[in-house]
Amino acid sequence: MIKMLFLDLDGTVRRTKSGATFINAPKDQEIIPGVAEAIARYPNHQIIGITNQGGVAAGKKxxxxxxxxxEYTMQLLPQLLEIYFCPDYEGKQCYRLTTDNVIRYAAINFEENDLQRWQGQCRKPNCGMVEIAVAQMSLKVNREESLFVGDRSEDEQCAAAANIPFMWAADWRGV
Ligand SMILES: [Mg+2]
Structure with a gap:
C-alpha cells in the first residue's frame, strides 16, 4: 500500500510573483514559504499536484x-512527482505531467484503464483528477493515510468525494 499527498497548487503551493490574483504568464509564480518544510514531513508519500485551470477555458491563458x-512549478518544486490539471469547465479533459529527470505531459486517454466514469468529473469540486491519479499507481493506495491539502471549499469537497482526509493549506504550511 502507498500513501499519497495531493496538493492543490494555486494558493496552497504557489502564488504569483507579480501580486496578480491568477497566474497568466507561466513564470509569474513562486513557491509559498513553508511548503518545502511541510512536504518534508511526508517522506513516504507520493506528492501529486491537482489544479483546475479554468483560465484556459476562460481564454486567459x-x-x-x-x-x-x-512544468515550471515542477522545476521550482521537484518533490512534485506529477501534476494533473483540468482546462475546461465541464471537467471532460485532464492533462498529466510527470517527471523522470525530464518533464513530460500527455492528455489522459479516458478509454484506458476504466477511466471513462471520471470524464466530466475532472474539475474540482469533483474528484476525477484524484481518482485518475490513484488509478495510475501500480500499488494500492491507502486513502485513510493519504491527505489532500487545499485553500478552497472546492478542494475540501474534492477530498471528501475521494474519501481522503483534508487539511487547510495555512494549517498545513504552519506559517
Ligand atoms: Mg487553490
Whole structure:
C-alpha cells in the first residue's frame, strides 16, 4: 500500500510573483514559504499536484501556457512527482505531467484503464483528477493515510468525494 499527498497548487503551493490574483504568464509564480518544510514531513508519500485551470477555458491563458506553468512549478518544486490539471469547465479533459529527470505531459486517454466514469468529473469540486491519479499507481493506495491539502471549499469537497482526509493549506504550511 502507498500513501499519497495531493496538493492543490494555486494558493496552497504557489502564488504569483507579480501580486496578480491568477497566474497568466507561466513564470509569474513562486513557491509559498513553508511548503518545502511541510512536504518534508511526508517522506513516504507520493506528492501529486491537482489544479483546475479554468483560465484556459476562460481564454486567459493558452493550453500551451498552462502546460508551461505546471512544468515550471515542477522545476521550482521537484518533490512534485506529477501534476494533473483540468482546462475546461465541464471537467471532460485532464492533462498529466510527470517527471523522470525530464518533464513530460500527455492528455489522459479516458478509454484506458476504466477511466471513462471520471470524464466530466475532472474539475474540482469533483474528484476525477484524484481518482485518475490513484488509478495510475501500480500499488494500492491507502486513502485513510493519504491527505489532500487545499485553500478552497472546492478542494475540501474534492477530498471528501475521494474519501481522503483534508487539511487547510495555512494549517498545513504552519506559517
Ligand atoms: Mg487553490
Amino acid at each position: 493558452s493550453l500551451e501556457d498552462a502546460i508551461a506553468e505546471q
